[in-house]
Amino acid sequence: MTTPALVDIDDIRAAAERIAPLVQTTPMEESRAISSMVGARVLLKCEHLQRTGSFKIRGAANRIACLSEAERAAGVVCASAGNHAQGVALSATRMGVESTVFMPADAPLPKVEATRGYGARVVLTGSNFDEALAAARTHCEEVGATFVPPFDHADVIAGQGTLGLEMLAQAPDMAQVLVPIGGGGLVAGIAAAIKATAPHVRVIGVEPAGAASTRASLDAGHPVTLDSVSTIADGIAVKRPGELTLAHIEQLVDDVVTVSDEAIARAILLLVERAKQVVEPAGAAGLAALLDGAVETREPTVALLCGGNVDPLLLNRIIQSGMYEEGRYLVVTTRVGDQPGVLATLLTLLAEQRANVIGIEHHRLNTKLGVQEVEVQIEMETRGHDHIHLLVEKLEEAGYPVEAELPPGALA
Incomplete structure (x- = not known):
């Protein structure tokens, strides 16, 4: 089987120029409280403060920016129940491209309204993501629109890789970075950027134990589809990683570890109380792995907080769970x-x-x-x-x- 070509540093630098008008540089902050807890300097990369509340706008914006004029005129389509939908919607609107987003019929109302607010036409269909995805692909074939995938595309990976460049600029002395993994586009892009310019920096992927499709795929030597996933980190609850993203992870990522939902809940509680940061469960996975001892402590460690779109009711339950775990x-x-x-x-x-x-x-x-x-x-x-x-x-x-x-x- 031929190994797919990986995204390189030139692709990522070009992506950074393309998406600069759409994204903002998010803060990198040291947390003295967390550093004291783990006995080493810990930096928090606050990408949850990005426009639309997550990193997803980077990859979506780069993919749309790479389209031809004819492709832009035909519009773009995606399927998502959350962050990717909002990233595609805002990016397309800002570039003058029509976007249609397919979401499950029971998608959370705040995410539906946010996606509409960013300018997309939202189609609610199907009882789950897979059914919404199938409808989106059928629509693309019928109208000739371009499908914007959430992770398994070189343009998307290059867009997410701009985060790697940004983190290196903000913390040139960092020893390792902890990156949440869903489909793998984020960790693939960050690893491509970091290993090309600072190969000594360790890139560690973190996924929930209840949705560890990347870990299973690495162990098997090929993409594995899980029968089911179960985790509070719905933003990274992916049954199967992409083939292109997995190729990047195999060659560039130093390790992939798993973390429990309980550890994620404790990390969210700590972030709220001590760092004054509100993140979604997926966004706290990297820090949870550090606090739970799933990764080696190196100084300084950057924990990427990749998203902050969490339903208030879910946040309340998570905080309660974190309090329970802390006694x-x-x-x-x-x-x-x-x-x-x-x-x-x-x-x-x-x-x-x-x-x-x-x-x-x-x-x-x-x-x-x-x-x-x-x-x-x-x-x-x-x-x-x-x-x-x-x-x-x-x-x-x-x-x-x-x-x-x-x-x-x-x-x-």
């Missing part, structure tokens, strides 16, 4: 007598242990309860794994049976 949130179920003052006694015990009760429910109907018993479920803010262990111990000593799913650190 700062606990739900316990116990039983008390159904008499006046009994609940007050229980709450007083918790207050003495400095647990902050944020929710409480009573249940009288349960086959496990005695006639004079009430089941009580209590939500609490706690102060770490040791505090959780102490709370459970004090409750049991006082005669309250405890049912609770404890985070791993509180199981000692």
Whole structure:
């Protein structure tokens, strides 16, 4: 099988010139809090502050800029439920090209409205991304429009590679960069830029354990299609990497590691609290790998925060999950007598242990309860794994049976 030609540094430099009017240079910031936690200097590349909220506009803009006048006149089409849709829509509009974006019928309304707001015609069709993709390709054939792929195209890879040039300019002394992986276009482009100009810098790809198609493909020696994916990082939940992107990864990327959803949730919580940055789960994957010990610590390390388009309701659940993993949130179920003052006694015990009760429910109907018993479920803010262990111990000593799913650190 012939190895496809890789994107080179000249392609990426040319892309940087083409897309300069459309993209902005995003900040590179050192996080003293995170650096202290890992014992090495950590820089955050804040690409989530890019126009449209993600890196995707770089590759989309370069692909559209490379079209002929006839191709531009025929318009462009893509299929996406999120960041790629917005990148294509804004890029096309700014270049005077009509764009049509196919999205699943149940795509999140904020992403649909954002895509329309950037000037695209949005077609909601199908129950999932694959069905929307099939409809998009059929439409291209019918009207003669150009399909803009999300990752597996040389122009797209070159556009994403402009991030590599930007990071080198902002942190010429960086030792390694951590890059989230979905289809592989981002890490392919960044690796092409960095290895051509600073080959000593390690490029590490990071993908969620529940959607590790690139790791599986590298192990197999060819692109592998996963039967299913399951991760909170929907922006990088890809069943199969591209053939061109995989070729870049095989030759240029130093390692690809996986990270759990729990680690991603902890990273998002840390970014919100300590770095004052709000990112989507895909955008936090690289930092999660560093914090979770999945990658070697080198100084300085750049963690690429590649996207920030996260639904507020999902963000709330993720933060709660992160707090649970950190031992700062606990739900316990116990039983008390159904008499006046009994609940007050229980709450007083918790207050003495400095647990902050944020929710409480009573249940009288349960086959496990005695006639004079009430089941009580209590939500609490706690102060770490040791505090959780102490709370459970004090409750049991006082005669309250405890049912609770404890985070791993509180199981000692």
